[in-house]
Amino acid sequence: MAEALPRRPPPPTIYRSAAGEAAIRALYDKALAALPYEHAERLVETSFGTAHVLVCGPADAPPGEPDQDAELDPAKHEYGKWALEVLRGLGLVPPANADGGKGTAPPPLHMGTSFGAAVVLDLANVAPEAIRGAALVAPGGLSAVNPWAFALRLMLPAVLYRLLPCSLTAWLSLVSVCDEPAAEELEVVLMGWKHIVRYPPLPGGPSGVFLPDQLSRLTAPTIIICGEHDIWPCKATAAAAAALPDCKTIIIPGAKHFPAKQHLIQAADWILDWFAVKGLVPAATK
Template sequence: MTRDGIYRSASGERAIKRLYGVLLAELEASFERRWIDTRFGKTHVLVTGPNDAPPLVVFHGGNVVNPISLEWFLPLADRFRIYAPDTIGHPGFSAQTRLSPRDESYGAWVVDLLDGLGLERAPMVGPSYGGGIVLRTAAHAPERIQRACLVVPSGLGTGSLRRMLLEIVLPMVAYRLRPSRARLERAVQPMFAEPAAELDETLLEVVGTVFEEVRLERSFPKTATADELSAFDAPTLLAVAEDDVFFPPEVVIPRARATVRNLERVVLLEGESHFPTPDARSALRDQLRSFLTADG
């Protein structure tokens, strides 16, 4: 099941891709850019890290561009060859074919992606929507996942719909109707622990441009069930943020323990929101590094 076309205008698409390039340059790393053919269309992949290092596949959050999430995990490139795809049907350089988050499409897309990259299996990191993609892969092709890191993930239940409506959706609509810096800061503030006024200017510009120029994906990946994941036994780390408006710990942790057979580690980011602060991201990377290298 697919839906085509995510941008509201050609100028909006150009603006998103320009900002993507600005954020990528700010990462100050050397990237190889690959295009992989999948059954749903071409997928653009950023590749970095030593050629002979073990692979690590990093999926990004929904309705944002790849470099925003990749920045969280980029220091892991000292030990891993990182493959970071632009999620198909989301802002970026991949095909605009939007996949259904309710069926097996994302799992099939990941299988095609791994085949195109020549990876039989790999550890995977998925923040937010990307965590849901990892779980869809675990349901569709569990043998392709070596280790799984689910970071503030979708796919394990959601928080209060009323809270999301009041704190996220309505301010976002207000911004789209009458864009202003104050309205943009109000719309994004619930997702961040630090004051929105102190956020990176390019990050805010990307979020605002996405609100204005992209037909947003409005559905999270479906909530995984124990039956779906019955064959998935890869070691799994779950990291949750204490004040996550989308995926609160009190919902996600019990669901993960009831659903994921080999949940080895649960990390609570205290005082954090959906987008962790730089200090929290640094602490999280330490957890990920030890978890991902546990096999030597």
């Protein structure tokens, strides 16, 4: 029988009300039901709380991206520690006391977008051996957000929405970060502004940016894809990526934080090609 992990007290709620939490969860269930492929849900216990994991794709493929329900401290690399516990709970990396000898499966490939990319970087600071390869799309944690872009493209529309709550003012925020804004994304923006009190801090410490010596711990082959007009300046992101020992950076011309669908399809090809070059996946047949 597995030993129970120590649990910390639950964090303060991020929701304005119980009704707001119910509305957000209903929106999540709606999005989950609309997924165009088969998936399963798993719960993994960690010392930080229960992680909700979506398992997608072939039965023998690694699970999808986990979602945590705990408040984590970036200064203590708790995002990375949490991710490692989730990976161990899923059986994707050996337990802490395992010898890692012959017969041990290779660690998984990781893909993270935005906040998720910063979690991968934090995992590299905790357990770089748990990462066989990484793809970071529109990553946080590599550079500071452009303050003018953040103020004009995110904060100003948010203030306008507070003063004049309507779809138009919410749409302004969406247009500022999305190449192809969609009604579903608009609904997420509206629900978030209406019901969520605060958002978790970005991994990377107080500044939300990893230092070069921290980035250098991600030694696995890594590809970084970012938009030219992201709120995280692409040039600063590319410069920071130079600290990664084995990294390729691609900047999508004209793209924002959420690139157009055609660019995402192209990004998937870039990722698979990079992993194939590094011998991490079979070469794709085109």
